[in-house]
Amino acid sequence: MISGDLRKMQATVEGVKNVAYKMRIGENLVPLNDHIGKKVSLSFSGAIHCIHCGKTSKKSFSQGFCFPCFKKLAACDSCIMSPEKCHFHKGTCREPEWAEVHCMQGHYVYLANSSALKVGITRGDQLPTRWLDQGATQARPIFHVANRRLSGLVETLFKEVVADKTNWRNMLKGLDIEFDMYREQERLIELVYEGLDSLQTEFGIEAIEDLSDKNETHEFHYPVLEYPTKITSINAEKTPLVEGTLMGIKGQYWILDTGVINIRKYTGYEAKLAIQE
Known part of the structure; x- marks a missing residue:
């Protein structure tokens, strides 16, 4: 289990067209492509830290900033x-x-x-x-x-x-x-x-x-095993434990068998990442 403040995923092109993702959480960069098809979870603590000044904030503005910033x-x-x-x-x-x-x-x-x-x-x-x-x-x-x-x-x-x-x-x-x-x-x-x-x-x-x-x-080709036919968006503030099988990643979204979550939306949010090996 890895914990820290989230940042938007790092995306690069490998080879000619294939997109590779890494999860940025705290000081860690976790490769994700090899974990497509596995059980994953993100547990949000409720803490939010401004990505500019680092201060604790009750709410995130403009994807990661406190209100004064x-x-x-x-x-x-x-x-x-x-x-x-x-x-x-x-x-x-x-x-x-x-x-x-x-x-x-x-x-x-x-x-x-x-x-x-x-x-x-x-x-x-x-x-x-x-x-x-x-x-x-x-x-x-x-x-x-x-x-x-x-x-x-x-x-x-x-x-x-x-x-x-x-x-x-x-x-x-x-x-x-x-x-x-x-x-x-x-x-x-x-x-x-x-x-x-x-x-x-x-x-x-x-x-x-x-x-x-x-x-x-x-x-570009994205690492997706299966696309959903119906989109169910997961709100981490209402559902602080986000878990399911990671079916794919596209854009800044995790595609889970339980719904989709925009990782970038939660920039600055403190969370724990767990991946079932």
Whole structure:
């Protein structure tokens, strides 16, 4: 049995397409793929510790922060969820030095297939992690842009013609439809071409680099023995002992024979992990 505060699972690609997971609990990294099909349990103590300051918190905000940190940190500002609202250029950023590292650097705009086609953005150093966290089976970068705000402005154009959210229930049912990602990017770019042209006029041609003919489509296979036909979500605050047979892992979810649980949702929660050998 291993105990400690949870963090989101570490996901990497092994070989060409296979996704490998490790559980981050306290100071431990526990490989999970070899335990698919075994009985597992997570026992939550009820304690929550802020992932920034470490203080005990009655509630978790923005996936792992206490309320004071949630209110003051740039990582918790509304522009993190809506990057087109970035206000760094107005001189009102909560933490300009943090933003220089995390926001004022190159970002990718991408298309992903996570049960359906979607558009998304991420920092340059977060691929393919971002795709794996969303449970994408296919993904393709289409633009590289100068900063986070600009990535949000480009994404906003695409949101008019394609979804920007993952249907997590369909993703966990394994309802994957294979797309010709190259053809889809060409179709969507044609629909938003005028808006892209306007952004390049405003920010400069070099601020938005077209990658549509420079990258290949990435594909991912997840360690899942069996997908559920009906999704039953487990709330660890109501059910502090989460146990069952681990049927698979996709995105940041455990798929158990007793239901599914979003591990990332409980970042900072103190828990004990047990795996039946």
